[in-house]
Amino acid sequence: MRGKGFRLVEVRGIEIRLDPSVAIIFFLVVYSLGAGLFPQWHPDWATGIAWATALAAALLFFMSLLAHELAHSIVAQRHGIAVPRITLFVFGGVSELESEPRTPGTEFRIAIVGPLTSLALGMLFSGLGLELAGAGFLDELQADPEAAMATLGPLATLLMWLGPVNLMLAVFNLVPGFPLDGGRVLRAVLWWRSGDLRRATESASQVGRMFAWAIMAWGVWAAFGGALVQGLWLMLIGWFLNNAARASYLQLLLAQAMESLEVADLMRTRFESVQADEPLQAFIDEKLLRSDQEAWPVLEGGHPIGLVGLDSIRARLKEDSQAQTVAEVMGGIHESVSPHLRGREALQLMLESRRDPIPVVDAGQLVGLLHHADLMRWLALHEIDRRRQIEF
Numbered sequence: 001m002r003g004k005g006f007r008l009v010e011v012r013g014i015e016i017r018l019d020p021s022v023a024i025i026f027f028l029v030v031y032s033l034g035a036g037l038f039p040q041w042h043p044d045w046a047t048g049i050a051w052a053t054a055l056a057a058a059l060l061f062f063m064s065l066l067a068h069e070l071a072h073s074i075v076a077q078r079h080g081i082a083v084p085r086i087t088l089f090v091f092g093g094v095s096e097l098e099s100e101p102r103t104p105g106t107e108f109r110i111a112i113v114g115p116l117t118s119l120a121l122g123m124l125f126s127g128l129g130l131e132l133a134g135a136g137f138l139d140e141l142q143a144d145p146e147a148a149m150a151t152l153g154p155l156a157t158l159l160m161w162l163g164p165v166n167l168m169l170a171v172f173n174l175v176p177g178f179p180l181d182g183g184r185v186l187r188a189v190l191w192w193r194s195g196d197l198r199r200a201t202e203s204a205s206q207v208g209r210m211f212a213w214a215i216m217a218w219g220v221w222a223a224f225g226g227a228l229v230q231g232l233w234l235m236l237i238g239w240f241l242n243n244a245a246r247a248s249y250l251q252l253l254l255a256q257a258m259e260s261l262e263v264a265d266l267m268r269t270r271f272e273s274v275q276a277d278e279p280l281q282a283f284i285d286e287k288l289l290r291s292d293q294e295a296w297p298v299l300e301g302g303h304p305i306g307l308v309g310l311d312s313i314r315a316r317l318k319e320d321s322q323a324q325t326v327a328e329v330m331g332g333i334h335e336s337v338s339p340h341l342r343g344r345e346a347l348q349l350m351l352e353s354r355r356d357p358i359p360v361v362d363a364g365q366l367v368g369l370l371h372h373a374d375l376m377r378w379l380a381l382h383e384i385d386r387r388r389q390i391e392f
């Protein structure tokens with residue numbers, strides 16, 4: 001989602017973006033209302049009124065979606081989670097939370113407030129619509145729906161569409177399958193009961209996938225029943241939900257894998273060292289030029305005191321061409337890490353440090369070398385695994 005679409009506004013430090021795919025759904029909503037539903041409800045309306053009402057209804061619909069997402073984001077912000085942006089796209093909206101909720105209670109509150117907002121908007125719009133329609137409208141609606149709807153003005157018509165749509169949005173989002181809000185609520189409850197985030201996510205994403213398959217099956221059934229466009233649309237939504245349910249579970253697995261990863265799992269242990277008093281020329285001729293190892297730990301009495309490689313030798317020989325031993329040309333060890341440092345912190349350290357490799361030292365002994373490339377390789381490996389599973 002990052003960087004895609006264009007920026008609309010900024011609300012409370014949250015950037016609101018529109019994905020280009022919103023244009024498709026916006027057009028579909030305007031078209032189906034302006035050319036379909038509204039003329040059907042009001043055969044006497046001028047074409048211009050039907051289209052203008054449709055346009056206003058579509059705009060308010062997107063503002064309702066935005067209000068739903070803003071509710072998630074503002075509650076997240078209150079719980080100390082930064083929300084850089086909200087993106088509206090073809091299937092609704094996504095609030096980008098900088099980090100996952102730390103507790104089930106936080107997750108529950110962030111998730112439930114979205115559908116509650118849609119529910120409140122739905123009741124508000126329906127209530128206003130009924131108020132405008134006047135007393136006795138509900139009785140008329142039961143007796144003769146077509147005649148009852150035909151009596152409504154443009155504003156009441158718009159509200160009588162927007163209200164139920166928001167109510168449906170609330171109900172749809174409460175389906176207890178990941179990644180829908182109801183799935184997050186379910187995950188929060190399971191997480192709270194078992195204390196096991198991974199299993200809670202797995203269960204919620206399985207329910208989400210079952211729901212996704214049910215929607216796809218419904219789409220196939222609708223398509224064969226003659227409603228081709230609605231059928232295809234349902235299939236697309238089901239497919240999207242299924243992918244999102246899988247992706248969110250795998251994302252969690254990756255985050256947890258990083259969490260349990262240590263420097264010891266990433267570092268290189270197959271490397272050679274050199275003694276501090278080794279003659280420089282012998283080191284260059286017999287070791288440095290005979291290997292593709294770039295950085296050589298320099299040991300004195302078994303302890304690492306420096307690193308030597310082509311670059312440090314070249315730099316030092318320019319100043320002092322009389323150097324005789326490895327110790328005279330080596331660079332010092334300015335930082336080292338423990339083999340038990342966690343993956344995430346190791347990543348942070350490597351992004352910040354300009355030294356490559358970083359010696360890994362345990363109880364004064366050199367146990368490994370941590371290269372930037374090693375962590376990148378590990379990430380690449382898992383990224384590939386993750387993609388392969390999602391794209392299937």
Ligand SMILES: [Zn+2]
Pocket residue numbers: 068069072114115173181
């Ligand atoms: Zn939501």
